[in-house]
Amino acid sequence: MTGEVFTFLIGGKAGEGVKKAGSVAARLFASMGREVFEMDDYQSLIRGGHNFSVISTASRKITSHYTRANLIVAMDKRSYELHKQDLGEDGIMLYDSEIKGDLKGLGIPLRAEAKKYPNPDLRLGLGAVTVLAVAVGMDKESLKKLIQSEYPRDLDINIAYATTIYDMASPEIGGKFRLNNSDKKRVIYSGNEIIALGAAAGGLDIYYAYPMTPSSSLMHTLAAQGEKLGIIVVHPENEIAVVNMAIGSIFAGAKSMVGSSGGGFALMQEGFSLAGMLEAPLLCCLASRPGPSTGVPTYTAQGDLNFAIHQGHGEFPRIVASPGCIEEAFYLTSEMLDLVWRFQTPGILLTEKHLTESSMTLDIHINKAEHFQPLMHYGGEYKRYLDSKDGIAPLLFPPSDELIKWNSYEHDETGITTENPELIAKMQEKRNRKKISLLNHLKNKHTVNIYGERGPLIFTYGSTTMSVREALRAGDIDATVVQPIYLEPLPVWELEKYKDKELIVVEQSCAGQFALLLKEKAELNPGSVIKKYDGRPFDPVELAIEIKKAVSNG
């Protein structure tokens, strides 16, 4: 199997606290000083859907969960049936003893014991966390501390219940899995939590959004933490209002961001183009799920790449970047805020459910985040659309003695509507010059991540980068991973050296959009394209096999 990696899976019905138990399990491993990756799988149902969380942990960096689990807790029959195939060699299957049938493994009276207290459903997740604690040899005192911080409501009941389960499970599985501990302090964040922090570090003032999975938890995080971070969250009537309100706040000088998934983002197209015309520094966070249309709300995909890089009608510079891991999402969010304000054009932080809603242990340094002070107009006659050399005109916000005019119509330098052919051409050229300025700026920035120095070349981007990097560890493969952080403009200057090389592309799109982009924009020749488009992220072990196959075919 996967050597030092330990994987815990908990499954149950929606409403039984599976997600919460998953996140507590992740914190449990983190409190042991271990690296953790957590993936939550849930259906678009409030009650009754099948939910499960997979948490993989190692003493070294880990960037994906693994399907093969060492310990499974099934809280209902469906979870047992669905996940018995996921049990690894020497793994242990635990199930609630009320589940009937011919079962292999060990029954624990999670529900029967919980029924001794009010609201038994609320207790089940804690029961699962307790058996995990027992299996990894955690002492009662440490478990108690964990309960105090994670399950503080009905604390006495929780401790009593956990103690009973602990004592019942100990003789059977106590210390079955001894994991290496370390003293290292670990923090664990989900993608959306880290994007919220990155935005705050970049100076965000207002976040506008309309709920849409897998973006909503970004709104929830900012709503919950906004008071501390100095950010207000506004949830208007729809995404059209979202984007236009954000642009309105930008006119007043407030750093504003919007977020959604594909469908909601489609409603923002008009506003995105408006931002292009107004030269409004609008940052959008697009968290993808499988489309088209409503698609599969709670799963992952990379089918919106073309949609993102072509967002909005008309010609204007767009900036699209996608973080390759949760840690990078922090810096990239602040960097994107910096860029959109620097070049006064809209940008998209493109990401996927597998990043926004997965969690991992990471190190972030707030002071390394970007925080751009926009170019301001000082004194003299103000021209909002001054035809400057680099295409960038200074900003000025009301109230001011000078007149400030922003206009969705084509306009002259002062912002007044025009249909004059020379002026139209001049303004088109002005906006286009910003693209050249942007390219020059990006040429001096870190725009492509490269992991490894030897072996076959693997191109990937976004959250799939996490899967690829873990697959190399899982399969012990020596390869070089190339991950363009920027997708529009694509940093072709960095990719030139791969022009005549054999390369493998890994992405979560059926059409292979990323491979086509590399072909079209960077003139690369992807030999084989490993794709997955069933809504589920790659499993590192399976992906390693696919990569090996592609290498030997190449």
Added chain:
Amino acid sequence: MSETQVIGKTPQKAEEHPMAKILRMDRIPHIWCSTCGIGTALTSFATALEKVNIPLDHICVVSGIGCSGRIAGYVKLDSFHSTHGRALPFATGLKLGNPKLKVVVISGDGDIAGIGGNHLIHSARRNMDLVVLCINNFVYAMTGGQTAATTPLTAITSTSPYGNYERPFNLPHLAASCGAVYVARWTCLHVRRLAKSIEEAINKKGFSFIEIIAPCSTIYARRNRLGDGLDLMKFYHDNAIIKHGADTRELDIGYQDKIIVGKFVDIERPTFLDSLNAWNKKVLGEKFREYGGPND
């Protein structure tokens, strides 16, 4: 003493246009048809601005698309000419971005009640501190005279060549039902009363909605053979009935029928930001910093 002595007063330099403080004379002549009501509405707005006690640099005008959308370009104020229907959400964002500004939305019925109808009901519901001047000419004028959400029954438009059969909105009732704190309606004949109303709305805190019934002489009136500009004014004169405090349910406008005008609603209700601050303060206590905009 020469023989060409001028009798009487020496002529002064040309007098300044009375609206020069508010309007950009360098943009005149404007694009509106002669006898169009939009100019009249703008004049009443300019008159109101002379009276209110708010420095002009704190007033922002937001317009949508259409003939009336062009107002943004003519005012000597910070302005934003948004896309079709989106004046209200933009104005909301602007107000949240800097609550010290007075934000006035001036746009047409197609923009505010048609494509932007959803934003209208929600802005009123939230009681966003905005002034909305909705210039209603019963038709989509700039886009070619199509039926609007306000076209009276039986009126002829380019998309209802045999007469309109879709029930129109009663805009004051819509705004009032959704929570507007100030609601009035005037026609372009009532310039002084309209200016007074705009002044009151600007001084008011909360969502103020004024419907301005305006003649579109070129598209609507011509297609319905309603006569020239003077005839249209005469129609208002003969058919407008001033009825302050009228029940907003009774403000429907029939084709070439009576038009009830006046101030219908003038109440107090906490604005969106008042509620945001008051509630959070109540729940979070002292540690809550009142929101007055990011640069507060």
